[in-house]
Amino acid sequence: MVTAVFDRARRVPGSRERAGDLLFRLTISGVAGIILLAAGALAWQLARESASTWKSFGLAFLWTSTWDPVSDVFGVLPFLYGTAVSSLLALLIAVPLGVGAAIFLTELAPKRLADILMFAIELLAAVPSVILGLMGIFILVPGMRALGAPYGVGMLTAGLILAFMVLPYITTITREVLLTVPRPLKEAMYALGGTRWEVVRGVSLPYARSGIVGAVFLSLGRALGETMAVTMVIGNTPKISASLLAPGYSMAAVIANELAEAASDAHLSALVAIGLTLMVVTIVVNGAARLMLYRLGSRK
Amino acid sequence: MAATEIDMRPMSLPAESSATPKAMPIAMSVRDLRASYGAASVLKDVNLEVRERTVTAIIGPSGCGKSTLIRCLNRMHEAIPGATCDGDILLGDRNALALDPVLLRREVGMVFQRPNPFPTMTIAQNVAAGLVLNGVCDHAVLAETVEKSLRRAALWDEVKDKLDAPGVGLSGGQQQRLCIARALAVEPRVLLLDEPCSALDPIATGRIEELLLQIKDQLTVVIVTHNMQQAARVSEYTVFMLMGEMVEYGLTRQMFTKPTDKRTEDYITGRFG
Numbered sequence: 001m002v003t004a005v006f007d008r009a010r011r012v013p014g015s016r017e018r019a020g021d022l023l024f025r026l027t028i029s030g031v032a033g034i035i036l037l038a039a040g041a042l043a044w045q046l047a048r049e050s051a052s053t054w055k056s057f058g059l060a061f062l063w064t065s066t067w068d069p070v071s072d073v074f075g076v077l078p079f080l081y082g083t084a085v086s087s088l089l090a091l092l093i094a095v096p097l098g099v100g101a102a103i104f105l106t107e108l109a110p111k112r113l114a115d116i117l118m119f120a121i122e123l124l125a126a127v128p129s130v131i132l133g134l135m136g137i138f139i140l141v142p143g144m145r146a147l148g149a150p151y152g153v154g155m156l157t158a159g160l161i162l163a164f165m166v167l168p169y170i171t172t173i174t175r176e177v178l179l180t181v182p183r184p185l186k187e188a189m190y191a192l193g194g195t196r197w198e199v200v201r202g203v204s205l206p207y208a209r210s211g212i213v214g215a216v217f218l219s220l221g222r223a224l225g226e227t228m229a230v231t232m233v234i235g236n237t238p239k240i241s242a243s244l245l246a247p248g249y250s251m252a253a254v255i256a257n258e259l260a261e262a263a264s265d266a267h268l269s270a271l272v273a274i275g276l277t278l279m280v281v282t283i284v285v286n287g288a289a290r291l292m293l294y295r296l297g298s299r300k
Numbered sequence: 301m302a303a304t305e306i307d308m309r310p311m312s313l314p315a316e317s318s319a320t321p322k323a324m325p326i327a328m329s330v331r332d333l334r335a336s337y338g339a340a341s342v343l344k345d346v347n348l349e350v351r352e353r354t355v356t357a358i359i360g361p362s363g364c365g366k367s368t369l370i371r372c373l374n375r376m377h378e379a380i381p382g383a384t385c386d387g388d389i390l391l392g393d394r395n396a397l398a399l400d401p402v403l404l405r406r407e408v409g410m411v412f413q414r415p416n417p418f419p420t421m422t423i424a425q426n427v428a429a430g431l432v433l434n435g436v437c438d439h440a441v442l443a444e445t446v447e448k449s450l451r452r453a454a455l456w457d458e459v460k461d462k463l464d465a466p467g468v469g470l471s472g473g474q475q476q477r478l479c480i481a482r483a484l485a486v487e488p489r490v491l492l493l494d495e496p497c498s499a500l501d502p503i504a505t506g507r508i509e510e511l512l513l514q515i516k517d518q519l520t521v522v523i524v525t526h527n528m529q530q531a532a533r534v535s536e537y538t539v540f541m542l543m544g545e546m547v548e549y550g551l552t553r554q555m556f557t558k559p560t561d562k563r564t565e566d567y568i569t570g571r572f573g
Contacts (some may be wrong), residue, residue, distance in 0.1 A: 191376060
């Protein structure tokens with residue numbers, strides 16, 4: 001009886017509302033669909049424009065290290081290497097620094113100092129990358145040279161600039177997750193006779209690990225795609241060298257540098273092929289990050 | 301697990317605490333202790349002596365400063381920004397306020413209101429956490445202490461087959477006994493419990509009370525509780541606090557039958573609070 005009444009109460013105004021509901025649902029689905037459509041169109045366009053490269057070199061494009069626009073021989077390997085190495089260097093430098101800074105900000109710094117520092121760090125995130133590139137050219141490159149690097153520009157210099165760029169992300173996100181560590185858990189470790197460091201290592205960092213991993217992957221995604229600052233300091237030489245002080249090249253940098261001057265169709269197509277490779281790499285990295293976060297999350 | 305008898309008699313005193321306890325030596329003493337959070341004063345000149353191998357209960361209405369008092373005893377109070385305390389706290393004959401708080405807390409353990417096992421650790425790792433802090437890494441020693449501590453906390457039989465399961469997978473009452481085992485593992489001289497049963501059901505509460513009566517042969521227990529029956533059931537001595545002041549301190553039996561202060565009488569007979 002009662003349910004029947006409720007059913008009717010729901011149905012009576014329902015017939016009119018259902019039309020509105022339908023309209024709403026279609027509109028929202030349409031808006032969401034545009035995002036998917038745009039992403040799909042982007043991939044399709046990149047694939048189409050680079051088709052001639054894939055046709056002439058096949059997948060060997062991915063492990064060929066010659067880049068010769070004059071005789072139309074192309075391979076992406078030096079750029080893939082440059083992108084990967086400069087990004088990993090950046091993480092190697094920025095992760096310990098950023099996590100350390102976040103621990104200082106949450107556990108040690110007096111509140112006022114922490115607020116001022118956080119403001120400065122967030123400001124750093126807002127600096128346009130071309131400005132960081134300029135800083136690299138005027139300060140970092142002469143500095144590296146003074147320290148004995150043969151050219152000043154090179155893989156390590158690019159890694160340093162990228163580290164500088166992702167540092168605010170790692171610090172801010174790590175600090176946010178460290179702030180969510182429940183106070184009773186930290187107190188439990190203190191009450192067992194834990195020092196501040198033991199509480200951070202034994203309670204806070206394990207609790208925050210999935211957030212920190214997320215921050216690292218977000219930063220990696222950012223570093224992989226960074227164009228301007230890297231172009232300005234990496235040296236723009238399509239060569240794979242064992243030395244981190246030697247100049248290199250990255251995928252984003254070569255597209256930015258050569259696209260406007262690509263003389264032949266083959267050259268243009270090869271550049272787009274690099275773009276497609278970069279996109280796939282970033283998607284794979286992000287997917288791996290999601291998967292990892294999901295695994296860490298479900299284990300808890 | 302054998303069926304446990306839970307003493308739910310209101311206000312009556314079980315055999316354990318009805319005999320007048322022998323006067324034990326003093327484990328901790330507090331003199332003229334004042335404590336505050338910023339400008340708000342929460343403890344006013346508290347004086348207290350905690351006797352070895354007894355259970356001392358601290359009772360009083362919410363906000364009377366009983367948690368603050370217990371948190372001063374292992375200097376967790378100072379861990380809160382803006383919190384200060386002064387006066388004297390002696391552990392044996394040493395001035396606790398002059399000791400390194402890290403070392404003091406290894407001798408004065410604490411169990412909190414809500415069970416707080418470390419979520420990233422297994423049951424065994426939780427119990428061993430304090431030992432690992434002390435640099436113990438011999439597996440045989442760790443395993444032995446884990447078993448001993450879990451037995452003392454009356455949890456061993458329930459978890460012995462799943463020591464590698466996460467500590468947070470246990471029920472609330474089991475988690476709280478896990479926290480007690482964790483505190484006992486470092487062999488503290490004094491164990492502080494800050495309303496350890498307030499988040500638990502009566503059966504889990506009964507188990508914890510039983511275990512307190514067992515472990516008090518080996519160490520000194522100070523328990524803060526909202527629940528006067530609980531104080532009557534487990535403690536030899538009771539402290540009654542009101543608005544940051546220690547109103548009365550004495551044998552539990554006496555306090556619940558012939559309180560000397562009118563305010564104590566009003567509180568334990570339920571006229572306020």
